[in-house]
Amino acid sequence: MESGSPHIRERLNSARSRMADVARLAGVSTATVSRALRQPDLVSPAVRARVQEAVERLSYRRNLMAGALASARSMTIGVIIPSIVNSFFAATVEAMEQALKGTDYQLMLGNSDHSEANEERLVASFLAWSPAAMVLTGRRHTRNTIRALIEAEIPVIETWELTDHPIDTIIGFSQRAAGRIVIDHFKARGAKRLGFIGAMMDRDYRAVERHAGFVEAALAAGFPAPAEVTVAERASTVGGARAFADLIARHPDVDAVFATNDTLALGVLFEAQRQGLAIPRRLKLCGFGDLEFGAASEPRLTTVRPPRREIGQQTIEILLKRLAGGEAGDRVVDLGFDLVVRGST
Structure with missing residues (x-):
């Protein structure tokens, strides 16, 4: 009626x-x-x-x-992540869902598959349903996406990165700094020849940023340019093992490897053990993500721990406050990260 x-x-x-x-x-x-x-x-x-x-x-x-x-507005919060199989983003979404318990809000989830064009289509589709707010992963978007979100006049939170010019609010950490801290650790552990293994470097620009920070810090610290092998497909244990086999065959003097994902690092660990390369005496190894298996591997995996769950929790805390009429607060929220030192270094 x-x-x-x-x-x-x-x-x-x-x-x-x-x-x-x-x-x-x-x-x-x-x-x-x-x-x-x-x-x-x-x-x-x-x-x-x-x-x-x-x-x-x-x-x-x-x-x-x-x-x-x-x-x-509806009672939905649109959330777009680059991968539904990546544990990094799954943990963030899970934390968001838990933070929404007891409220009337629901998440509406989309997977961009690391594509800005896909993200643009998802944003257009989500905005058609008048969401209360939108949450995006990263800071790179098409002009159409940015324009549509600004015109929507709803709270928008970008996550997993930092920028001085967010659409609205951004919550995350410096991916470049995450790469740089690994160099400091390898240098302190006496590494001489560095290696890098990455995946989807043509699409996953967060991994590209970590790589850039790693290389910049290596050169600044006096290391030669790191030896590198990347795989085109998604990060996998098999891919990491194959990449390391290629790397060490071409650069047998490498004694420290940074893998831009713990899943790749696990493959490196397996291949190094298969080749009889003792970790950490002969080869030091660091991953990224602090995935659960890293604390149970042998040796246990040194890794950079991103604030996966904290990003989700703070995103919802800020959105609920905004949706209730509260102040916007800081536009840039830097949650930092931790280097978790274990047996592989």
């Missing part, structure tokens, strides 16, 4: 008008548009595609939830 409030009636009429525009462009009824947006499984893929194309062409992003038009 339509409310008697003139403001609500105006919004309802405006939304119906815009839905009619989408329907005309897509060549379907407004009822079909509503179904495509509310219950997409009830509409054929071809019709869904036409409706989605019309939505994007008309920039029809706001108030598509006809049942929620009396309220400007």
